[in-house]
Each structure stands twice: as structure tokens, then as C-alpha cells.
Amino acid sequence: MGRARRDSHSDSDMSSDDDRDHARKTESHGEIETRLESLICRIGEKSTSSLESNLEGLAKVLKSDLSNFKDFIIETLACAAVQMPEKVTIYSTLVGWLNSKSDSFGSEFMKYIMVELRDNVISCRWENARFMFRFITGTW
Numbered sequence: 001m002g003r004a005r006r007d008s009h010s011d012s013d014m015s016s017d018d019d020r021d022h023a024r025k026t027e028s029h030g031e032i033e034t035r036l037e038s039l040i041c042r043i044g045e046k047s048t049s050s051l052e053s054n055l056e057g058l059a060k061v062l063k064s065d066l067s068n069f070k071d072f073i074i075e076t077l078a079c080a081a082v083q084m085p086e087k088v089t090i091y092s093t094l095v096g097w098l099n100s101k102s103d104s105f106g107s108e109f110m111k112y113i114m115v116e117l118r119d120n121v122i123s124c125r126w127e128n129a130r131f132m133f134r135f136i137t138g139t140w
Contacts, residue, residue, distance in 0.1 A: 033072050036065060040076050044090045055090065059097045066102055073098075074105075074112050082131045092138065110136075 027035070043058050044051060062073055081091045099106030113132060120129035 032065065033069065036062070036069060036073060037076050040073075040080055040094075041084070043094070044087050051090070055093060055097070059094060059101075062094070062098060063101050066098070066105065070102075070105070070108065074109050077109065078113050078116055078132075078135075081135045082128050085131045085134065088131075088135050092135065 039058055039061060043054055047054055049057075066073065077091055077095060081088050095106065095109055099109070113136060117129055117132045117136070120126075120132060
């Protein structure tokens, strides 16, 4: 059905939805990871939309990619929470929302962050350990 419709229209007549669908299908694994990382890291920066609206949009994007990129999303969120502690409430809200949409997400995220916390303590990376501990406990 989609092929017949495309054949009946010139490329310039193709809707922007068709362009986005096609671009999404042809995006490589690495390109998707780069896009997800950029979205996660930029959340909360200056925008014409409200933070709540941006969080909802990001959560929907991440939810749609959870089945294929769960480990990458978990790792990126944990890393962002440590490297950008000023956004820790944003990331904890995002983790909570994703947990409400995927039963295993919260437990997998906590397992990952606890292993990272332990590794940071063993390696004497005290600053990273402190930020992870603050993220886990919600003490800011």
C-alpha cells in the first residue's frame, strides 16, 4: 500500500510524515544511539516549550525505543545523572516515568546504577560515587 502511494506521487509531493518514516527506517543503529544520547543530554536546556512538555516528548521517544535500546538508554541516563548533576531531578522523573511504562525498567536501571556506584567506590572515583549516591537517594 505505501509503495503504490509513493509511486503515484513525485518525490516533491511526499509528505513530511513519509519523509520521517523513511528516515527512521534507514537510520543506522549508531545514528539512533547518537540521537537518543543527544535528546537525553539536552533535556532541560532553554526551549520555547515547557520542561514538562519536553519531558513528556522525550519519555515517549525513549519508550518507543526501549525494546531495542534499553541497555543504551539505561547507561546514558545514569551517565548523564553523574555528569550533569544539576539535572538530576529531570533524570529521576524520566526514570520514574519509564518505569511506569515498562515494569522491568526501574529494576534494571537500579541494578546498573548500583554496580556503577560500587565500581566508582572501588576505583576511588569519589565525585562520581557521590553524584550517584545523591541520584539514588534523591538528596539535593
